[in-house]
Amino acid sequence: MAIKDSVTEQQIKEAAKKLFFKEGRFKATTQEIADAAGVNRTLVNYYFRSRDVLFDEVLKDAKAAMTNRLKSSVGEENIPFRVRIERFVDVMIENSFAYPYIDVYLVSRMNDDVNHQNDVLADIKKNEELKHFLKLIEDEMGKGTIEKMPPVQFLINLLSLLTYPVIIQPLFKKVLHFSDRQYQQMLKDRKEIILNLLLK
Structure with a gap:
C-alpha cells in the first residue's frame, strides 16, 4: 500500500x-x-x-475559502458600513473569477437533493454572522443610509446584483460577444453601480 x-x-x-x-x-x-x-x-x-x-x-474547501475571505475582509467590528459592503463586493467578485460555476452547482444540488437542501438551510439558520449582518443593515436603515425595507430584502438585492451576472455569463458572453477578460472587467465595473444602487 x-x-x-x-x-x-x-x-x-x-x-x-x-x-x-x-x-x-x-x-x-x-x-x-x-x-x-x-x-x-x-x-x-x-x-x-x-x-x-x-x-x-x-466543494467544502471552496466554500470554506470564501467564508474565510469574507470573515477577514468584513469581520472587523469598527469599520463603516459602506467599507464593509465594498469589501463584501470585492470578495464576491474575486470568488466569481476563481469559481464562476459554484453558485450554479449549489442551486442545482439543492434542487436535486433534499438532504443537501436541509443541510444548507440548517447552516443558514444557525449562522451568527448572518444574523449580525442583518442587524447592521437594520441599523443603517435607522441612520437613513439605506432605503427602509426588511433587512433580508437588502441582502437579497445585494446577492442578486452580484450573482446573477455570474450565473448567466455563458449566455451573456455569447450574446454580447465578450471575451473572458471583457466579461471580468464588466463584473469589476459593477462594483460602483451596485454601491450607488443600494446605498444613499
Missing part, C-alpha cells in the same frame, strides 16, 4: 476544483480529473474513494 502524499492529494483537489467550478464540468470523470492533475486514475480513487467524495471535498 502506497503512503498518502498531501501534495498529490492537494494536486488532485485543485485539478477537480478547476474542472468543476472554474470550467463548469460537473460531470467530469475520474479519468479526466486524473489527467488534469497529471496522475494515474487509481490515485484519485485511492485518495478519495469515489468521484462524489472528491466533489464534496472540493
